[in-house]
Amino acid sequence: MTGWLRAHARALGAALGRIFRHPAASLLEAIVLGMALALPLGLYVAIDGVHAFASRHASAPELSVYLALGADQRAIDAVRARLEGLDGVDRVDFISRQDAAKALRKSAGLAEALDALPDNPLPDAFAIHGGGWGASRLERLRSEIALWPQVALVQVDAGWARTLEAAAKLGRAVAALLGVMFGLAALAIVFNTVRLQLLDRRDEIELSRLIGATPGFICRPFVYLGALQGLLGGAVALLLVLAASAWLNAALVDFSIAYGAHLSFRAVPWGVAGAILAGAGLLGATAARLAAGRQLWA
Amino acid sequence: MIRFEHVDKRYPGGIIALQDVSLRIERGELVVIAGASGAGKSTMLKLIAAVEQPSAGRVSVNDEDLRGLRARALPYLRRQLGLVFQDHKLLFDRSVFDNVALPLAIAGLGRKETSRRVDAALDKVGLLGRSHASPIALSGGEQQRLCIARAIVHRPAILLADEPTGNLDPDHAGAIATLFESFNRAGVTVVIATHDRVVIERLRPRRLDLQAGRLLEAAP
Known part of the structure; x- marks a missing residue:
């Protein structure tokens, strides 16, 4: 040795x-x-x-679902139930139009502009967190949810991050x-x-x-x-x-x-x-x- | 100890270096292989050191047939030999000490033992005071003595010397011959290939004469 x-x-x-x-x-x-x-x-x-x-x-919500401005609590509950029933959904967060306005005031410095408006222009919304949906599945979901009653807009949020x-x-x-x-x-x-x-x-x-x-x-x-x-x-x-x-x-x-x-x-x-x-x-x-x-x- | 049995050696191009050479060199002998340039003297030494392989016949050293020697065993065979080269093969970017220490480094000896043995070898050849010098600063005779010190430092059983006095004057050649004689007296088998009369007359060895690759005086 x-x-x-x-x-x-x-x-x-x-x-x-x-x-x-x-x-x-x-x-x-x-x-x-x-x-x-x-x-x-x-x-x-x-x-x-x-x-x-x-x-x-990429951990941000995959989809944002904006409801029609006049959507009532029943409509909100119905959409929530359908969203929670979707395959692969991890979590559904509800963001009320009041909370959205508060957040907008804080984050973007748009308080004065919001105050100038006669009413809160923001809708109630849902943020949907999914379990690794692919781009095509996201697109199908977006099209499907957009057809639901009281749904005004569905937006794919994290797509760009996924692409990146x-x-x-x-x-x-x-x-x-x-x-x-x-x-x-x-x-x-x-x-x-x-x-x-x-x-x-x-x-x-x-x-x-x-x-x-x-x-x-x-x-x-x-x-x-x-x-x-x-x-x-x-x-x-x-x-x-x-x-x-x-x-x-x-x-x-x-x-x-x-x-x-x-x-x-x-x-x-x-x-x-x-x-x-x-x-x-x-x-x-x-x-x-x-x-x-x-x-x-x- | 060293045995040649009907050994032929042909080099590429059809050059015949040795023809049907048979001989036996016993332990502790002092042998001179004499002959003119090209007679096959160096080839015999190369065969003993397994630098070359015979074209036919068998060479054995210490009862070991060199034909069957595995490449892995070759270094260990060579460590039993001390080689004195005609062209010295000194490392000029190393000191005298480092040149002599090389075989001991190969054998894996420690620093203290190496130092002791190198000093003893240099003392034996009269170069103790030059251990830190560069070999390039030595004369031809000193370089040859340095080569001899390197050949004996690891205490080999067999010392092979190829024209060790090739470029030396008679006085220096005589001194080198005396060195070989002293190693032989200490029990080392010495085989010298030379055509130098001074060495042959000084040593009075058993003489093997080679002529055009044939051994004139075969061993008993």
Whole structure:
């Protein structure tokens, strides 16, 4: 066990030594790797922000049912009963015309305009929360309810949020695909870097083989070098995404507020950051192992 | 300890390096393989170190048939050997100490033991005071001695030397020969491929003469 640990410590020391002996080249490699990894990671962060925004709004009522202005309590009760009897309805909230007017006064600053009117122009309404209806089902429901007596208007509320959420889902898939593509690019970068290191060290490798080094002994420092390069690249990618999202966040918040929404980039969660670093390290180690194996077989 | 049985070695292009060579080298022997350039001396050493495989016949080391040796076992066979190369194969971006320490790193020895053994090996070849120097700063004779220190530092059972005095003057060649003699006296089997008369006369070894790949004086 001690010998095994010693061999790994020696290999890690050799890999660190190579990085510190060539700091400029190592930094450049880390930046190239970091940029390759930052692109899918940045896209992931952007889409995560959109997804969070869409999720917040997707939980809003799916349908709003506005009653005719003269609807009495019997009509209200009848509509409520029919709405509650619909398949897939989770909750039906009644919003009286008085409550609606109060809310409008508070939220939109329309108090003066409302006061100027002779009567409350708002109807009684129902907010219907459903269990994940699709767009076509929502449309069918809207048409069906619109035909009920005392129903003036039916509006699909959360449709846009659902669409945005679906787009975010698609965006995530695209980010994953880009992640694979840029991951392969990162693999190629590390593979080539290690291949050059192997060529640079071919005399040492040849000598080591002649005097009894195992393939593991020869490959190990290069695998550690690849893993360290991957880790550094992952760290650079995280820093780039962090810096870019901090830089863009203020502008994005201002922009979204102008449209009555609050959209912002969220910080990369610790778990994701850890996974990025571990993944990048593993990617680097794999590329290095492939390069070293190829060299040894050659 | 080392056995050749009807060994042929042909290289691609039809070059015949060895023809029907049979010999036996016992533990603790001091043997010189002599012959002109191209006679097949280096090929014999390469076959013993399993760097090359025979085209026909059988080579065994320590009763191990090298034909059947698995790739995984090869490094461990080579750790029983000490190799002195004609071109030294020194690592010029490492210190003298690090060059000698390489076989011990491969064997997985600790820092303290490595330091002790490297110092002892360098002391034996007269380079103890140069351990922090770069090999590039050494003379040809010193580089050869450094190569010998690296070959003996892990205490091999067999020492194989390919033209170890190739570029040295007679005085330095004599000193190198004396080193091999001292290792042999300590129990190491020494096999030297050379055409250097100084080495042969100094050591008075068992001599195997090769001519165009054929062994002129076969082992008993």
